[in-house]
Amino acid sequence: MEIIIVGLNHKSSDIIHREEVSKKILTKELRNGFILDIKRLFNEEIGKQLIQECAVISTCNRAEFIFAVSANSSGGNKNTDYALIIKNIIIKHLFGDDSGSEELQNMFYTYKNFEAVLHFFKVASSLDSMIIGEPQILGQIKESYNEACEFKNTGLILNKLFHKSFYCAKRVRTETKIAAAPVSISYAAVELAKKIFNDISNKKVLLLGIGEMGKIAAKHFIKQGVSEIFITNRTREKAVKLAEELDGYDSKTIVDFSEYYKILTVADIVLCSTGADSYIIKYEDIQPIIKMRKQRPIFFIDISVPRNIDPEINKISNVYLFDIDDIGKIIENNLDVRQQEADFAEKLIDEEVEDFINWKNSLNAVPIIVNLRNKVNGILSAELCKYINGKDENLEAIVNSITNKILHEPITKIKRSGVDFNGLNLMEAAKILFDLDINLSSGTSQKNKTIEKEAFSAKDCETGGDDADNATDGHFYNNKIIQLNK
Amino acid sequence: MIFKNYYFIPILLFLLSYAVLYLKKNNPYNSFIFLIYFTFFIQSIIVIAGLAKYHFTMVIPTYLMIFFNSWILMLIVILFELLYKAKYIVIYATPIVIAALLISYFAPSVDIKTILKVDSWLLIAHIVLILIGDSLFALAFILSLIYILQERKLKLKKNLKIINSGNKKSSGKNEGRLFNFRKNFNYFNLGNGYNLELLDNMNYQCLKLGFPALTVGIAIGIYLSSALFKSALSVRPIEIISLFTWLIYAILLHERVAKGLRGNKAAMLSIAGFVMIILTVGFSFYLFPEFHGLK
Structure with a gap:
């Protein structure tokens, strides 16, 4: 199974193209439709149903499509670059006739397997974000995962990939200082105010104009416990509406826009975000x-563009702009x-990526192990039944115990060989020696794939899928995978 | 062993605290402040022992006087640190204490002789009040310097740190830390209380306490001088310069109370006042030693 990521982000493309892409995958239905189209087009081109799992991540800074593809399926060409094929299909589907342009080709990046997992973990840990360490990205990835689960687009590989990415992001946040402080304009404004004022809780804030940024900053100041807030806006209704929004905060006063000058004598912090096209607070005032x-x-604090406060006022003593x-x-x-912390975070991510890749590789050995166990189990049950006529209530336990003892060493070796990449011969040998009916190259048999899908339905994947009461063969198989990874 | 040699213990301990602050990786400030308190304790013992040697008459040699002054300064700094929870003032003000200790150790000392029997309580009050006033103004000087630097940063919008990177245990690499001065001393750029308003408040507090102490101290000084020289009105350079220093602080206090002067200008005046104090002390000890009954 190959993991492939195709996408574009703020580093690889400009905002115009990102906008164009994001419009086409704006709602979750659109996203699901889009990814199903890609799946269909890919299968048509290859002639086989190779895309097993898929998910879409769409934020304001990136759009990424993640696929789990059965790479070396029987009859498939090992050298085929599925990532490239998917990339071309996506570009064609998004941009139609322009898809051939080199600019677009360069805008979309592709990652496979190790690089894909590494990239995905970096994204989740906010190392690939515009502001390193920002906390929103993890929430957005969680939403994408829920969405993919809702449409039953994920399976064994992507479930594990997403869960591992959440774990990795959490580790990065707790073990490094990458998110030591949230950095946003409102945060910076409050921190700067703390450099000027000793106790922000006895300070008064004047919100001059209610632009979006000003509103956010004002709310941040309220959270910090300022004593009073004055709101003024040219359209008084808007000021009233904002005051209503701040219903949990009592010390608010709406001031007429023509009278805000009077407030300047009492307010200590002035947040200016009007839409005026010239200075409304001047040096001489x-x-x-x-x-x-x-x-x-x-x-x-002048958050408006164009600026509304004369920069010259910063020269006045005891005035800070x-x-x-x-x-x-x-x-x-x-x-x-x-950035310094990001270097340390990358080491953590490398560890997690290795862990994941090892898990993924070990999956190749699972069908053999399961079949081998079933075979030995079956033989033992049949032979023992002959002698004790199935009277012993503990027969199953005895059979399992003997199977475990006999197969412990071989299973460990086969499992390890799956991780070390050099175990194909060992797996082939086991297959020949015990006459196991498995197609090794496909990774899992068709039956097992069905079982996999059942077992990792959307609901199960959220709970981790390790329900102890699972009794079906499929759950037995999944439990085996989990056991193998412990 | 000469008594003066004991002065070296606090000097070394103060220097050690700075080494710890610079080199220790985890919670360096806690270790630093512990060492500072411990050193202050040692310093107190030496001061008491020194003054006891002269039966607490305050008729003491200049080196002990400077040592006593450094002790008062340290006491004031520690009190301010505890009252205002402003960690950084210890870090910034202790170098002045160390400088005073070095002066007391290395500067040529002048022995004192009692040229006139004066009321010992008045003499003690004169010395202690003047030293308290001077120490408060020394602290105000340090606070003013920090204020001006900090205000400059805010006005020019340069080197403003808004993320506290030093207080938390570092998870990353520490290579090159020894020579990374900015990174090592980064943590006291931040933290509670490092703001212009508090700096200005503390400065004002120093003035409010220091000015009466200085005024009363000078008044007692004039009285003692009149008793010593039989004439209260004789004008000597030391008196002019003292009066000039007093005048700077009087103007500063007046402006603060009446016109709400604060910030940069107040800080500048504080600095000017302290420079005048240094000149006064220099004049009184080394240019006009006979005035204080020094040999």
Whole structure:
């Protein structure tokens, strides 16, 4: 089974192309339809149903398609680059006639097996994000996984891949300082305010205009426990609406836009995000205000583009002004810390990737082991029944126990050979010696695949699939896989 | 063993605390502050032993006087650190204490002679108040320097750290740490209380406490001087410069109370005032030794 990832992200493509892709996979139905189309087109081109599992990850910065493909199916050409075929199909499906252009080809990246797992774990751990260490990506991947489960697109491999990626991301977050502090404009604004003011809880905030960013920043300040917030906006209704949004916070006052100057004498933090196209707070206006404030410091945050506060006011004593660019630069500089931590995080990810790949490789040995066990079990049961006529209630336990004792060494060796890549001969030997009816190259028999799908239905995969009461053959098989990995 | 040699113990311990702060990987500040407290304890014992040698009369040689001054400064710094929970002031102010200790050890000492019998309580009050005032202004000087640097960072928007990277145990590589000065001393750039408002408040507090102490100290000094020289109105350079220093702080206090002066300008005036204090002390000890009854 091959794991293939095809996609584009903020590093490989521009926002226009990302927008175009994201429009086509905007809702979960669209995404499912899209991935089924790709599956169908691929199967048509290859002539076989090779894509076993698939999932789509769509965020504002990336669109990625993940596939688990039965790579070396009987009759298939080992040298066929399925990743390339899938990539071409996706580009063609997304961009139609333009699909041949080199620009588009370069925009989409493909990863296979080890690289694919490595890339996926990096994405989940937020090492591949625009802001390293941001926490949203993991939630988005979890959503994608739930969606894939909902449409029953995942199976043994992708279930394990997603679960492992969650574990890996969690490890990275807890064992490194990559997410030591959430970095956003509102966070930076609050931290800067803390550099000016001793106790933010007795400070008053004036929200001048209610642009989206200003709103988020104001909410962040409220969370930090500022004493009072004044809201002012040209359209008073919008200010009232925002005040309603902040229903859990009592100390809020709506101020007429024409009277916000009066508030400047009492407010300590001013968040400006109006849509005005010129300066609304000017140098000459602030000079008298700072005298009226008896030189108490005032902190202006201008989140609007174009700027609404005259940058010259930063020169006035006890006046501090930061615009969106200043804050952006500060955030950028502070990400150095995260970059250093990212190096350490990559080591953790490498460990997890290796672990996953070992698991995946060991899957090749599972059908042999299961069949071998069944065969020995069957022989023992049949022979023992002849002598004790099935009277002993513990017959099954005795049979299992003897089977375990006999097969312990061979199973361990076969299992290990699957991980070490050099065990194909050992597996072939076991097959010939015990006359096992398995197609090794396909990894799992058709019957087992059906069982796999049943066993790892969407519901089961969320619970981890290790239900102890499983009694069917399929569950027995899945439990074996789990046991093998312990 | 000469008594002065004991001064080397606190000097070495203070230096050791900085080495620990710089080199220790985990929780360096805790070890640092423990060493500072311990050193202060040692320093206190030496001060008491030294003063006891002169029967607490305060008629003591200049080296002990400077040592005593450094002890008062350390006491004030520790009190401020505990009251305002501003860890960094110990880190920044202790070098001044170390400098005072080095001066007390290496600078040529002048022995004192009692040229006139004065009321010993007044003399003690004069010395202790002036030293408390000077130490508070020394702290205000340090706080003003931090304020100006910190404000500069905010105004120029450069080197502003908003992610606390030093307080948590480092998970990454530590190679090159020994010479990575900025990284090693990064953690006291942040933390609780490192903000302009608190710096200004502490500065103001120093002024509010230091100014009355200095005023009363100078007043007692003038009284003692009149008793010593039989004339209260004789004008000497030391008195002019003292008065000038006092005037700077008087203006600063007036501006703060009346006009709400704060921030950068207040910090500048604090620095100017402290420079004047250094000049006054230098003048009084080394240029006009006879004024304080020094040989």
